[in-house]
Amino acid sequence: DGGITQSPKYLFRKEGQNVTLSCEQNLNHDAMYWYRQDPGQGLRLIYYSQIVNDFQKGDIAEGYSVSREKKESFPLTVTSAQKNPTAFYLCASSNPSGFSNQPQHFGDGTRLSIL
Amino acid sequence: GQNIDQPTEMTATEGAIVQINCTYQTSGFNGLFWYQQHAGEAPTFLSYNVLDGLEEKGRFSSFLSRSKGYSYLLLKELQMKDSASYLCAVRDPGGFKTIFGAGTRLFVKA
Numbered sequence: 430d431g432g433i434t435q436s437p438k439y440l441f442r443k444e445g446q447n448v449t450l451s452c453e454q455n456l457n458h459d460a461m462y463w464y465r466q467d468p469g470q471g472l473r474l475i476y477y478s479q480i481v482n483d484f485q486k487g488d489i490a491e492g493y494s495v496s497r498e499k500k501e502s503f504p505l506t507v508t509s510a511q512k513n514p515t516a517f518y519l520c521a522s523s524n525p526s527g528f529s530n531q532p533q534h535f536g537d538g539t540r541l542s543i544l
Numbered sequence: 545g546q547n548i549d550q551p552t553e554m555t556a557t558e559g560a561i562v563q564i565n566c567t568y569q570t571s572g573f574n575g576l577f578w579y580q581q582h583a584g585e586a587p588t589f590l591s592y593n594v595l596d597g598l599e600e601k602g603r604f605s606s607f608l609s610r611s612k613g614y615s616y617l618l619l620k621e622l623q624m625k626d627s628a629s630y631l632c633a634v635r636d637p638g639g640f641k642t643i644f645g646a647g648t649r650l651f652v653k654a
Contacts, residue, residue, distance in 0.1 A: 460640055464644075469552070469646060470646050471548070471631065471643075471644035471645050471646040471647060472587075472631070472633075472644040473644075474641065474642075477640060477641065479640055487641075517584075519586065519587070530575060530592045530594065532577055532579075532589035532592065533577075533587075533589075533642060534589075535586035535587050535588070536586060537585065537586050538584070538585070538586060540584075
């Protein structure tokens, strides 16, 4: 079945450490997204990519980095510069292709905590 | 600025009908989505509106008024499994970015 796979489900980060969250999709979608979700808040956009080898900052990109070397993969690195990384991270993909009614499909999320 | 407002929490009884409202002020509009999210899980797509009016899909209906910047999600014949957060989201005119509201937590009681 087609879908989005995020790993790991739970991740712990030590002070000063960079960690990378994996996101893979086999839906053949062009666009991919990373969101952060904190309790009582909506999804906030970190980075998005419209196509391979291109990505754009979202609303809260500071302390994060991404790459899009393959259509299927959009890993997110949480760097030591992100001082409050504890959150639920969601990866999503969609295929706008001019049809705006296409929803985003989400992975099951990665919960990141600080040790 | 960009803003989407939804009630924080609602409680309803099993078998009843509940309406979750959403108002938005965004710099552009290219469709409004409703997603359901159970605690600790991924959001799943429920409905999409781009033109004014009501869209019905089984027990779920969604309404849009673009002139008022207003939408609602109507859930009929509530079931216990409908206890979840419901996210209202507006897509921007470029079609790539979506702004999400904070979500409404719905509690369905027996």
